[in-house]
Amino acid sequence: MSRTRGTIDIALIIGAIAITAIGILAYLFPTTKVPDPGGKYEVGLKIIELSDETRLDPFSDAKMSRRLIIDIWYPSDDTSGSRRSPWFRNHSVFVNSLAENYDLPPILFQHLRAVKTNSFLDAVPSADARNLPAVILSPGTPAIVPLYFAFAEYLASRGIVVIGIEHPYGASVVEFSDGTQFHFNRDRVMELPGAETFEEGVRLSMKLMAEDLSFVIDKLVELNKSNHVLAGVFDTERVIAFGHSGGGGVVHFASLYDERIKALLTFDPALFVMNEREISKGIKIPALIMETDEWKEREESGRIADLINSSSVPPYHIIIPDAKHPDFAMLDHISPLANFLDFTGIFMKDGGEYYLYSVIHGFIDYVFGNRSKEEFYSDLLQREDVRLFEGVDEILKR
Template sequence: MRPFEILLLLTLFIAVIWPILTDRVPALVRWHTFMRFLPFVGLLIALLHLLLEHYRWQMVPAYLLTAILSLSAFTALMQRNGNGQPRKPRAFSLSDLLLWLGAVALPILLPVPQLPPPTGPYAVGTTILHLVDEARPDLLGDPTQPRELMTQIWYPAAADADTPLAPYLDHLQTAAPVLAKRLGLPAFFLGHINLTHTHAHLDAPVADDAAPFPVLLFSHGWQGMRAQNTFQMEELASRGYIVIAPDHTHAAVVTVLPPDRVVLSNPALLDDSDPVAYAISSNNVVRVFAADLQFLLDQAALWNESGPLAGHLDLARVGVFGHSTGGGGAVEMCGRDARCGALLVLDGWLNPVSDDVIAQVPYVPPALFMKASNSIFNAENDARLWQVYGHLQAGGTVMEIEGTEHFDFTDIPLLTPLAHRLGLAGTIGASRGRPLLNAYTLAFFDRALKNQSAPLLDAPSPAYPEVTFLTPPP
């Protein structure tokens, strides 16, 4: 919880239990005069909270209790007894205590998500671009129109960057209700994400030292979004990588194109009512994801010639990573584009990847496959993973992380400590899972693209006993 939230709840607690305390400890009666005004202190704290920390729906019970106690205290001060003295203050109420317990529980169980601070030597910058591929029809939408992508770039920023911090989600009023529905939650549930602070400075100058930087492309999952792995993007940028991620329009949970055109994910793209049609349509989705990444890599070559990123992108060192369907898109792209120099798959869906890519010999770039211990995928998906693994020219690693589920590879566990109980995360916990994922992600890309040693990938580490290295089945 935030400072004024804590202070308000402590003040309300004292105000609620004060009648019991004075009954048990008569010496406290001398504080009665001051305590008459305590609800007004709470009201002042609530106003400061709203002004400085801003409203969030989880605090509504606290706001309500503040109003009840303040109104009761005001009424008591205004009314007089037969001796002309202010009426006796509000007696202890069990309903007040129950309301206070609710006021405490909600902000604890549904806190403002806090992204882990990046640990690298660079500040982090970010920029958001609207890109149009005039040469490619939108095969997931209207094929008579060109493919449009909202794209975000995270990059090492100059140390003295003083531009505003970027929001976690731009167009939040549109995106949050749709994302909540995707997770099976009420529309208002994620409105407090607008209070989440990122560590990325919007449109900050790019760091000059050590440039050019390796380039990474990220592909989100089906009904995901480009910001879903911000914990990873910021860490990578702070360690000297430029990370480029699109919203895969019509497959992202929501995409807001200028000027305020809202494009929701299209469930018909993955209609599983007909297995044959489903195989064709899911392969089409993965191929479009791969083409989106290739288009962004083409754009990166143009950005390297002119503009704020000019001369800062090392296009000879390119890595690709993705989650779920985006993991399949990453496999598809790296199997078709020689510019891919490293492949990282986060609990990837490989069933829709083209058969010729799965069977490709050799599969050129080195690869790291991270798997959830509680997998949502079938045995065929695993078989295709091992088929790619067996064809790797530069070697690879397959690892399983104990206590993880599918969404543990994203920011979702940061939303609430109830993520596991809501079926949104495994038992590993956000505070343990984020550093682990970042450690292995960095080890892999540092080895593949920076030619650095990566002992984490060579043998089990006592620092991360949750990780098991898997070998191909017999």
């Protein structure tokens, strides 16, 4: 029996709608890999669980030591036989936690199950990987370390080690190999001893995470003296602390009390719980602060201008237009919906992401004497749409 023209037309319409729907889904939920970092090295990734027996975890319902997970990215020459790391180790756990904490539908994250990174689990360190600068990363709250994969891979592929700290109760979720999970709860800071206000609770939480950072440095020193495969990879005399948002506040706190931190990197640091004495101390080590226009207007930013004005070592300060606070956490790599929903700006899409990575790399080289100030200025001046300062003095474009 022959088909009527109407039947053929309906089939064509249904087919076109299906193809269009598939195309829309493929655009909104692309299955890709984290962008190639572009350095001369492959990237290895090792995940290590730590327990600080000297501290009890004040967040825990049970009496237990403070536990952490650290993700270590490092240069490698040979990744053969090593498995490429997924973006999220336990997809369902991370997806549900991210969706809940950012008030987004879980479907936005479902495609991430198939996203591949450029990091190879337990790859052999490069023969060149000796006494390298170490960047210790404290993520935003309640962000998670995997949201900074592109940043970590960029630096590791260029010969810099990156150590991401998974802070229990600070991250959206932290899951240990024994199945134990710790989930973020904003109101839980009020349960910390001494917290009578939310701000006091946040301050105590940040100080706890600053102690985590110092503990990680202790462990890197120990690891260097051991027979571990990464022994000797880190130069613990060249430690840089990097933080985004709440993690930015954490690294500023840590630098006040740990002299082993030689430089600071921060994206939109949350400094609103720093007291007058801490602000007046300023910054006494080299620092690079990257700040979006919108963050300047938010209460959580605190008194960045006063901190800069009090600093004995004038920090470099980049003010970024057309960017939003979540831009630093790879949201544009998750889906274009992030921009449609007004979570992100256009700066990162226009080469801004790699401008920032390049500037960070140049800053690290400058701090440790491998790049002149003139060369670092050249890095800073690559874009016309940012405002640049050294301390309170604006760096004018030539």
